Amino acid sequence: MGRKSSIDRMTPEVKAYIQAMLATGSQTLDELIADLQQRFPAEASAGELPSRSALHRYGAKLDRRLSAIRASTEAARLIQAHAGDDKDARSEALTAMVQTELFDAILLLQEADDPEADPAERVTLLSKAAKNIATLTRSSVNLKQFQAKVEAEARKRALADAAATAETTAKAQGLSAGGVAALRAAIMGAM
Incomplete structure (x- = not known):
């Protein structure tokens, strides 16, 4: 150093x-x-x-x-x-930036051809990087799970809203109760 x-x-x-x-x-x-x-x-x-x-x-x-x-x-x-930022896109962008920087740093470390470099120090650096990458990867996986959950909930809300609108419109147009129920089931079945 x-x-x-x-x-x-x-x-x-x-x-x-x-x-x-x-x-x-x-x-x-x-x-x-x-x-x-x-x-x-x-x-x-x-x-x-x-x-x-x-x-x-x-x-x-x-x-x-x-x-x-x-x-x-x-x-x-x-x-x-x-x-x-409902899906925490900032964290996703930050994670991607850190992953890119770590990847570049590891490549530079691998390409370094310093005859005076201490192999033990290099192993220590790689070990620390690997630990941080594992933490970052766990964070990325958790973030993707969170984003998928938010997407599923948003889709469910959108379908419920669409079903309610269709039900109201169908009733106003004189569709039978059985027809309204079938229409609602068809829309909600798209989940």
Whole structure:
């Protein structure tokens, strides 16, 4: 595992301030450095503030994370707006995204050809991934069962509504009680 970035090694107060400033994008890197030197003079005098390149690398990494969060949030919003969420479509989308990421990570791990890689660490990583995949798969199965139940209940309600409407219309048209019962049974039998 690589060394922590200089920003990750900062005090929580300094790190949180850097993250907030980078996330808002309200300052250039040079302005941020000057601001940090004024706000945190003890760290500045000890030479503990990050360099411009460290801020740039950390900012790019933070931006990728924030972009992924924004994309996931927007996807969930779209799913809710266009599909409702009676069937928990957001969870289904989230599960699919996690499954895709885990699959990609395992492929990268398998393709890694680092001669210095510790085989025991690789087995540990694969074991953790397998455990998480099993949990994710159980979650996916439970979600599909829930969705099937919601669909069945919705279909049953729709058929009951259709049968009630047909029964009312048939009675109004003078259909016999036996005919009305047969019509209702035919509609409800479609379940």
